[in-house]
Amino acid sequence: MSLDDRKLEVLRAIVEDYVETQEPVGSKALVDRHKLGVSPATVRNDMAVLEEEGYIRQPHTSAGRVPTDAGYRLFVDRLTKIKPLSPAERRAIERFMVGAVDLDDVVHRTVRLLAQLTRHVAVVQYPSLSRSAVRHLELVPISTTRLMLVMITDTGRVEQRLVEMPGPLAEGDVWELRRRVNEKLAGQRLADTPPLVQTLVEECDAGRRATMTCLASVLLETLVERSEERLALAGTANLTRGGVLDFQGTLRPVLEALEEEVILLKLIGDLEPRTTRVLIGDENQIDNLRSASVVSSGYGPGTTIVGGLGVLGPTRMDYPGTIATVRAVARYVGDLLAQN
Amino acid sequence: MSLDDRKLEVLRAIVEDYVETQEPVGSKALVDRHKLGVSPATVRNDMAVLEEEGYIRQPHTSAGRVPTDAGYRLFVDRLTKIKPLSPAERRAIERFMVGAVDLDDVVHRTVRLLAQLTRHVAVVQYPSLSRSAVRHLELVPISTTRLMLVMITDTGRVEQRLVEMPGPLAEGDVWELRRRVNEKLAGQRLADTPPLVQTLVEECDAGRRATMTCLASVLLETLVERSEERLALAGTANLTRGGVLDFQGTLRPVLEALEEEVILLKLIGDLEPRTTRVLIGDENQIDNLRSASVVSSGYGPGTTIVGGLGVLGPTRMDYPGTIATVRAVARYVGDLLAQN
DNA sequence: GTTGGCACTCCTGCTAATAGAGTGCCAGTC
């Protein structure tokens, strides 16, 4: 059974009204609010078909219809024209972001901005380590047998780590280590570094071998295993908009999910460049979030991606608006990073 | 009107029962559950007095009594013996914290641990900049006119900042700047640095003056103004325990408050060394949190304080247990920092 | 000072009745 244009129009109307009013929408109300040019009875017939196809459902007999996840999906895929942001919104973004002093600040501002504009929970991933390149490695003597290793990446991120040395080091040793390490690794993408670290040890003369081995193992941890990604979160209070109606009665599972970095990373990870992804309801594969939708986008200078960002809200959300905002913010942040 | 011992005992019983059952407690239930050695009628008389004094109240006539904020206050001040942590809890703390690799990790583990043990929302303040000392300042050339300034403190915290130079710098210049800056500032408490930065500029010869001025202004920002404190948060899902009953129906105001760093800092800031502070209900002076209590404690190596930590929950919370846990965790983290 | 008794209040839960919204279906119309 194919859906003709009018049925699609009915679906769109249902989604739009439901998103706005938060109440099941009936045939009469539909024809009143949208000029469909047909009678309620006709709409009812269309609704029956849409329901049979699984795009809408009735909470109970004799209630209006509510879109299903599949209905939202169809709406997003075929019925959504992304509206460009209003000039006011564009200005809001710029006003909000201008004056950011460092990476931390950029990320924090971005996440608050997203939460504020979309009125949903916002998540921003810090520029991922594995996709950045090493800008500089610094070794700072803390005591004679301890070094602080500081790595600075081209996205402005800084990681530090304490290194215990096997024996005491002289000032000159530190100098030499620093030179060698930077010579080999500076400018390299983190993902490419492990074999280089290996050669670093091999090229060492016996006298410095032990020290370098020690340093290398911490380097590897910092560079690779510790690609542990950082996240910023904002706007959790927005979950309470719409009362207890969204999220089937309790915020608990949602709040729990939001505390798991792994889950959040899954939600906004693995994105295609320059596209915005929408996960509706249990498409996100996470049990606690089956009544939530996620709109996410990768960001980075040019067409590369160094991280993801997105928002999470009830499946009953304003998709066109949210998509437009997420996309715009992602672009803006990308451009911002490109400038550095 | 003074409260004799039995009346205090009645108050204690009311608080304990109410915290446990979450329901107003009546005179009959009280004598059943606690061996007070008197009849319900007597308890009723005591209750009438306690109510008149403002320590308990009735949600409505013919309901049991509920403690007021003042009642909790009295309970905490005069009726609470801090129970030492069980060995199991002690072990839990150690097991949880062991293997923390850096400051970030310590803070994150601590905040999750606190949330898990107390079953409330936990907040941990990163070791405050202004109370730490400079361990090392590093200058990393990014381009000929740009430097990355990295500051490492004795609590392991690292701050970075980009500095735009007035003109191109040679390798030797950077070297010289680094030497001077560290000579002057390393080892100093951040709070004491501003005048030193000033002399740093003054001692400069004319050739380097402009550069140093530029660097100094960023230094001041980083060292002082940017004492902007960082925070970690965990356990927001715990707010939903106890259903909608706590927090008078909606989590909204609480979630909103938790997003404001300023508010959180106020809650866990300004603590006396080695003490645990309890703020009950609107004692915290924050409108959104009038139905919440905060138990907080300063932490740091020895008797100094480098930051605060604490938990936030409904006024109806297990004060003795929470206080004990917060105190124990604060001590543990302090000891951990002392080891470095 | 303490206690038992008793009338009173107010919440809670249950049932029944009503109003309203929305549907599905059918027969009629264009």
Place this chain on the structure above:
DNA sequence: GACTGGCACTCTATTAGCAGGAGTGCCAAC
């Protein structure tokens, strides 16, 4: 064949009324 108006039907939400119960305050007695 598609659309429409009408109508019976179903289910929810709301309201009122009523009984049960918990808990109190007060009083008189110990």
